[in-house]
Amino acid sequence: MTDEGRVVIVGAGFGGLSAAKTLARAGVPFTIIDKRNHHLFQPLLYQVATAALSPAEIAVPIRAVLSPGKGGAIEILMEEIEGVDTTRRVVRAAGGDEIAYSHLIVATGSSFTYFGKEDQWRPFAPALKSIDDALNIRRRVLLAFERAETTDNPQLRKRLMTFVVIGGGPTGVETAGALADLAKATLAKDFTNIDPRDTRVILVEAVDTLLNAYPAHLGAYTERKLAHLGVEVHTNSPVKRIDENGVLAGEDFFETSNIFWCAGVEATPVGKWLGLETNKNGTVSVASDLTVPDLPGVYVIGDAASVADQDGKPLPALAPVAKQQGQYVAEAIIRQQQGQSPQGPFRYRDWGTMATIGRYAAVGKFGKLEVKGFPAWMLWGAVHIAYLVGFRNRINVLVNWLWSWLTYAKGARLITGPDEAATRALDNPKAVDEELDKTINAPG
DSSP: OOOOTOOOEEEOOOHHHHHHHHHHHTTOOEEEEESSSSSEEEGHHHHHHHHHGGGGGGGHHHHOOOOOOSSSSSSEEEOOOOEEEETEEEEEEEEEEEEEOOOEOOOOEEEOOTTOOOHHTTTTOBBBHHHHHHHHHHHHHHHHHHHHHHHOOOHHHHHHHHEEEEOOOOHHHHHHHHHHHHHIIIITTTTSSSSGGGGGEEESSSSSSSSSSSOOHHHHHHHHHHHTTEEEEEOOEEEEEEETTTTEEEEEEEEOOEEOOOOOOESSSSHHHHTOOEEEEEEEEOTTTSSSSHHHHTEOOOEEEBOOOOTTTOOOOOOOHHHHHHHHHHHHHHHHHHHOOOOOOOOOOOOOEEEEEEETTTEEEEETTTEEEEHHHHHHHHHHHHHHSSHHHHHHHHHHHHHHHHHOSSOOOOOOOOOOHHHHHHOOHHHHHHHHHHTTTTOO
C-alpha cells in the first residue's frame, strides 16, 4: 500500500502523535496507523465517565491534527494491526493489507489487566481506557440513580447506590473522587425519592497505601482528602472475587451493581507481533536509543517499552515519557536520513507527576518539590489544559471546568447507547426490581 522506505508509526497516542508531528515538520513521509480515528487524552477519561466532560472535549480526529492533504507525504490509516514481518519489513493489518516500512515506530500503549481473571471479572467490572469505556461507565452510573429512584426495595436501592472503584493509583483515586462529587454535590437535588448524598463510594487497593508511586505521606494525605469527600478507602484489600453480586476484597464483601476497574496495566501485544520475549507487564525491553536489539529500524516507545532512566529504574507509563520518546525517535530517523551523526541515548526530562482528588485538592511531585491541596489542584488543571490537543478543546474544557467549579453542575449527564437492559429498567422498573432481587438473594 505504501512505498518502500517510508516511516510507519503504529499508534496515535501521545508517543505516536509526537513522532508524527516531528516527522511532518521535517518533511519526512510517513504512514500512521491506528484502530481508531482519533487521538484521545486519556488522563481526562474519568471526567467523561463521571459526566463532567463530553468525549469531543478530550479527543480530536487524527486527520484534523496532521492534515495530510493530497501530496502523499502523510498517510493516515484506520486499521487494526495483527503482526509485523521484520524480515520483509512489513506491517500486517487485520484486513489483509501489508504496509512496508524503512523505519517502524511502535507506540500502541497499554490496556488494563485483570491479572488472569479477565473472563470472570471484566463483564462485571468494566475498565476505563477508551471513549467507549467512559460512555459505558457514565451510562451505568446515571442509570443506577434512575433505577434507585424507581424502586421501592430498600435493599436494591442500597445496592444501586453503592459504587466500588478497584485500584488506588491516579485513575482510581480520580474516579472515586469524581463519583463522590457527582453523587453528593451535583445530583444532590435532582431526585425525589432518593437522596444521592446517601451514596457509598468505595475505593479498594491491594497494598497499604494509595498512589503507591508517590511518597507515603502524599498517599496518606490523599486518603484523608477522599474520606472528607465521603469516599470509603480500603487498603490492604486485594480483590478475591467479582461477580454479579458484588466484590470480595480482603475480608470484606461489598454488595453492588456498580464496579469499575482501575487496577494494573499491561502493554499491548507488541512482543507477539515482533516475536520477542516480554517482561511481566507485557513490555518490550529496548536499548538506550529506544531501538529493539537485532531488529534494524524498529523502535518501541511509550507504555509498550521498558527502558531505564539514569538511575536504572524503569521509566513510568506517563504521557510526558511517551511524548519525549516520540520526538526523540523521529529526530533519530531524520538524522539518519540526512546523514548526520547519531544522537546520544534517550534521556527523560522529568517534569513531575500529579493526581487530583475531587474538586479542590490534588497532589504532585516535581523532583524534590512536592505540592498538595488547592494550589496543586490549580496547577493540575493548568497542566492538563496545556497537554490537550487543539485550541478549541482547551477553551471548551476550561469553560466547563470553571462553570462546574462555580455551580457544581456537570453538563454531560446524558444516558445514551444501545443498552437494552437499561431501557427495560426504565420502562418496567418493577420487573427489573424482581430480577435484581433474585440476584441479591441468590446463594453464594
